[in-house]
Amino acid sequence: MKGDQKVKSPSAFRKYRSAIDAELRWVLAGRKSPLYEMMRYHLGWVDEQGNPSPGSPGKALRPTLCLLACEAVGGSWHKALPAAVGMEMMHNFSLIHDDIQDDDRERRHRPTVWSIWGKPQAINAGDALATIAGLALLGLAHRGIPAGKQLLTHKLMYEACLTTIEGQYLDISYESRFDIVVSDYLEMTERKTAALISHSLEVGALLGSDDEAVIRGLSRFGWNLGMAFQVRDDILGIWGDEMKTGKPWGSDIRHKKKSLPIAYALETAKGKARRELVDIYQEEVIDDEGVRAVLGILEAVEARVYAQGLANEYHDAALEQLRGLSLLRWPRSQLRDMTRFVVERES
């Protein structure tokens, strides 16, 4: 059955995986405070007692894209490793704090950092990880990157991080609002997700080339890819398979997220259906019955079809960006596969 076929993940994920892991471990090596055990736990390397664990690390999407971009423009991807892991650390810092802010007890099939060590220490773990992301970039000096480009990399990473936090601000501020429409959602998602993905590609390209047009082009490609990625994430957050996503059934609805399908329903549902949606979202806790009712409303306005259509539009725009750029053959085809992967993935 076609629907049951696993979407193939691009081979770039496997190509760079061990180098990304080794660089991450190197950045954290020799650091003794229990803070770093919390990070190693979050990254899936150890269990909560600090023993090595098979874990379930993330996809490493951002560093993989960073290295692919570097290679695509003719650079040596090894040189971009410090920046790639800096981006991955920034992303993971935001996840640790996100889980605290959303009161999420589970991520990637495991208890979240705060649910084990408490919120005050989890705030510290996130803060420390964001700080180490900055220190990770210092490795660029040992890979022959000129000082000017190193400084520009700092700038791009911190701008991406700041934009991500602005997006997180909007996301939380939407929780208490019921006038959220698709354009609000897009404004939030540009910041919360697309910026860091776009900057990961931009930094990779910058470290591999001096050609501003191609650097800018890959940044725009990354922006569209990031938007497509998040829209697909929102679909999985409502209709995804719990076993594959690691998120409990109806997770985003229970968390009253104003994800794309909900923003679309708030914008398009009329009369009784819209009132019911708002009523359910205003309840203290959304139970199974509430989740089913929301799913019914989403179905009535065809929110899933709309969302996947939008993901596909970003997919097409990303490929369109790619077509205009002069890139090496293998990484170009990988970037194309990556684009397809983000809109078809099941987890």
Next chain:
Amino acid sequence: MKGDQKVKSPSAFRKYRSAIDAELRWVLAGRKSPLYEMMRYHLGWVDEQGNPSPGSPGKALRPTLCLLACEAVGGSWHKALPAAVGMEMMHNFSLIHDDIQDDDRERRHRPTVWSIWGKPQAINAGDALATIAGLALLGLAHRGIPAGKQLLTHKLMYEACLTTIEGQYLDISYESRFDIVVSDYLEMTERKTAALISHSLEVGALLGSDDEAVIRGLSRFGWNLGMAFQVRDDILGIWGDEMKTGKPWGSDIRHKKKSLPIAYALETAKGKARRELVDIYQEEVIDDEGVRAVLGILEAVEARVYAQGLANEYHDAALEQLRGLSLLRWPRSQLRDMTRFVVERES
């Protein structure tokens, strides 16, 4: 009456104040998200509605020391301004998160950021401020600082920040422990307070000179000054005048802080007194009676005399460091005044 005389604050605070404020405002200028209003509120520039407020900004100790160090080694202090405000932002980021972690509702006579905007958004405000601290350093490029020194400044700031977070980790981890002795306290304070103050001086010196011996010497001076500062802070946190410190009476005891006087009492009090101290610290809430009982135990072991004695030792060690260094006349005398100020201040 001598005891009522106000300790004179060194004139360096006034000399640099408006330049520090202007640079801070410049870094935040044009940023529109409500996140930045939260920062402006925390910095004392606006009230909670965003209207200009006379506020009660902090002392700006770290940026003042950074600029003084730059001037002391013969540098132009204007060049160090971006680093000085970076350090101030790092410090303020840690305060915003600290208030969340400690559940503190008041700072500098005003409600804390989280008590107005809630903890999730206050986490974002702190995260964003730490990130902007990194962006603030980019201003060094426009002040003629070579790229290599700019990168070194990034490194020093992020190392200082990471060490501060490690200290904050220890501080929180001590809350549930009753075997804390003075050496544990010192280990925590070196990280939580002395590192950022020491690095502020180190960075200032680095931006004003290439003489490694004087840069290292001012860093060590700053370490001792930072230790003296925190020990005095602990004294004020227990015996300080609420009207001057902005902290409610018995604040550190109510928060069950393992500050120096408490660590000293845990180490030296014997038998019934020690058991009583541990019992009170294990209660859910420490009321006025509990605060008075703890004060009695501290008095019995002469914890205040011990603490001020230790502050004075760090004061002397700082001055000893200063003596060996070749520094310009006015900033040297200011650094000396600063050392006296931190151990005698009432707020």
